[in-house]
Amino acid sequence: MASAIEQLFAPPRRIAAEAVRQHVEQAAFLWAQRDSWSQEEPPDETVIGEIAQRVEVNLDGLRIAGAAAWPAAERQLDDFPDKGEFFVAGWMAIEQGDATRVDQVVAAAKQVDERRGLVGALAWHQPPKIGHLVRDWLVAPDPFKRYLAVGACLEHGVDPRQSLARLVNDPDAPTRAFALRLAGRLKRADLAREMASALEAEDDIVRLWAGWALAEIGTGDLARVELRKAAVAGGADALIALRAAIKAGPEKDVRAWMGGLMKSAATAPLAVRGIGMLGDRSILPWLIERMKEPHVAVPASAAFLELFPEAREDTKLYTVDPAELGRDFTKFFEDDVVIVAIPDRVEEWQALSRGRKI
Template sequence: MASGSAQLIASPQRIAVEVVRQHVEQAAFLWAQRDTWSLEDPPDEAVIAEIGQRLEINLDGLRIAGSAAWPFVDRQLADFPDKGEFFVAGWMAIEQEDAKRVDSTIEAARQAGERRGLVGAFSWHKPQKIGKLVRDWLGAHDALLRYLGVAACVAHGVDPKRLLERLVRDPDSDTRALSLRLAGKLKRTDLAQEMEAAMQAEDDAVRLWAGWALTELGSGDLARAALRKAATAGTPGALAALRAAVKAGPEKEVRVWLGGLMKSQATAPLAVRGIGMLGDRSVLGWLVQQMSQPTLAIAAVAAFLELFPEARGETKLFSSDPADAGTAFVEHFGDDLVTLAIAEKVEIWWRDQNLMQA
């Protein structure tokens, strides 16, 4: 009888431990998945929101588990020092207001060269929760801490006031670029001269975000040439540069520029994507033609979804199997995982929409 009672007592404990472990693993997986979806072009906000709801359920489990979750968090971070695992460790440290844990997690991220998960962790908490930490970081001697502080401000749209005057001149190029992005997002017209000066910086990202910020202030003419150059450079910020270049206008001139990009096989996908950023839905017939060309198909899908977000729910219009689009697509994409729009189905769908509206 004693043995049976012990088993009954031990069993719930084992189940509880397993549940906590699953919450830790699921939280890391879901945040990483959500972050990856946010990088899609254009992102599917409905999917991102759904993943966020599932993530919150697991974070609630970690709130209940409290310090009992740390052994699993530590083990997971040691085994897989990736963005999702850093998100969980950073989120837990802030949630429990454990300064030592915050510091150790930041140091681990520094060693791993992984910042995205930490930024996500601090961004997930409300500004009031991280306010004191962010203020300390913005004035820190450590470049990584300053970067994290600015990143938190970008995520929450918080204006660091006079501190931003110094941060847009920060000696660390990553922090400076992000600070310029924040200044543009906040429409800090008082920093326009700093943005113009940053257009002469050696670092590509600093120049890009300075131009982007000027465009947000309505001064895109000062950055137009630099943004167009950045858009065609193939750097990680090329898409942001393209969007800023399109926004900088004027529209007639932008269309001429995009038309020129269409003449080169190397830049034609950028032109197709840029057309989708103009907001002109009358170009759908032209986009359908581009969907039929393997080299332009991905850009055409992105442009289509930006112009017609309501089409996301029409799963019959899309396929992840290149064979559905034709042998040329199979030869071009091989085994790559891609989402293609079936041109003929898109054309029929749009004709039906017009008939319904009529």
């Protein structure tokens, strides 16, 4: 180990600019890819974990480069102000303890309303590293910072205690929705009244997460109508609403509701996907039949994976080319990029699995 004197007179560390640029680009790309995979229904935890390891390898390179990595990070952020690039810039600013950089990155993210990358950066660091930021931002006048702080608490499972009672009534809709989601995850039954009140909010996102939170604390009967309405309405959060509606129960009533959804071509995909959320593996023969119908093949494939996650290991069960399943599939999907199960192969897999008692 070099002495203090040797370190003092050592030549400055040389940084390979091209290598640093590649670390920035790869970390941004891989984290964004991981984030997208995490939003799949159901998510593939194995793939997510593998990508996380690759992200960490590139972040190690940025740790070594230190402040010398900023020119590459700034250029990347200027050229592509997306969630992956904000993740890298936010992570670096926090890692280096650079308060000025943190403020600059937050301001830039606010300007383009990009939130996921910064929440991801806060999530990647351990709570002691970000604690001072979260405490300050929870009471910040800027709703964007309050949102980030709630997001950090959500990612780390931290309870802001009394602050949460205020945040579930936040005047900013995204922050309020995020706070309701946190309250549900933490099973804060003491906030049930606030959750129920939020069902009357003007913003769809607030009503959705209020219902979700009520389902999480076991009082989903209050939110059943709102959750089912949100599920049928479609949109990015439809499956979140569907899962919460199923959890709200009761199961007999849920099955009857999904039976009604099956009667319409518009809502049948939702019902097929919901079947997989019930956890009943005996439904597989019925799902195999649905895999043969183009308009519900995708949700049937997803339901299959949810019920039988071990089937992910057998890649021969799926195809990204619907044309393999016939002319009707080609016509229905046209140029869409989808992953669908191959019914005959799934049936064979089921027969083989019976001997293994899956």
